[in-house]
Amino acid sequence: MTVQCEVRADGARLVVSTSGRLQLADVVPLRDRLLKCLAEQPDALLIDLAGLEVDQPPALDAFTVVLRQAARWPGTPVLLCSPAGNTRQHLLQLPLFDDLAAAYAHLGDDHRAIPLISEDLLPVSGATRHARDVATEACLLWELPDLVAPASLIVTELVANVIDHAHTMMSLRISLRSKHLHLAVRDGTPRPPEPGGPDEPASAAGRGLLLVSSVADTWGWLPSEGGKVVWASLLRP
Incomplete structure (x- = not known):
């Protein structure tokens, strides 16, 4: 380069x-x-x-x-x-x-941070439950009760994908933007995310990223330093 x-x-x-x-x-x-x-x-x-x-x-x-x-x-x-x-x-x-x-x-001079909740998670089955709790807390804190269910489902699948495929520590980040609620999970492997599906091992009760695709307004992934970020967005009501 x-x-x-x-x-x-x-x-x-x-x-x-x-x-x-x-x-x-x-x-x-x-x-x-x-x-x-x-x-x-x-x-x-x-x-x-x-x-x-x-x-x-x-x-x-x-x-x-x-x-x-x-x-x-x-x-x-x-x-x-x-x-x-x-x-x-x-x-x-x-x-x-x-x-x-x-x-x-x-x-401009407005340096106010974008509302953000972040949690580091171990790749264990209990991480999906904790991720749902964090998503629920974020939606209620930001007065988005209608997004509790889809946000909880999405973070469950993103975290489950790391547990089943990446097997690394992960960071869950939920941020509030002007038009969307952004949900992202960062893991420690650069490999593209696995689509998963209903026949996956049920180590984290995950049903795959195909479910994320059906619920999210948009989703995708990006390489990051030391791994990747898989993200999804929900349109705010």
Whole structure:
């Protein structure tokens, strides 16, 4: 990969500074690096392109993929910052800011954290019951009683999938966004999630991610540092 990415945290926001000469060979590693940043569920992801030179313009599709994924989950605003020059000319179809200062001005000074409940869980059968309790608590706390049942079902399946397939510690994160309730489970293996199904071993009483697909408004997964995040969203009433 000829492009370098320096990532730093600014409170609950992440800032990625890119540099180097962007080529088609960089698309996959650059995309995956930025998706891993999204998997951290920051309040905002700012991408500084000031140090980037574009050798092959089609490689800029990496940013389009990241913007599309952010719109699906976790709803994180992604702000591309590019001064006047060659790179900016190739990105005119995307929302752009002149520099990081302009992006920060757009976000404003409101650093209030997005409502979030997080729990670390062991890969044991009791984890599914605890996950349901956490989901119920979150929905009632945020006055979303109609989402208690679907949220509880989804976290049961996400946690059961880790127990049956990943066998690692996991982190359950439930966050409240403007239009959706987001539910995510992070585990310690980069392997794609197993679909599962009714014939799976009943170690966690799970019925598979096919059930998640039928209940959630949308769902998917992303690579993360040291593993992956499987997520689902429910539309708020």
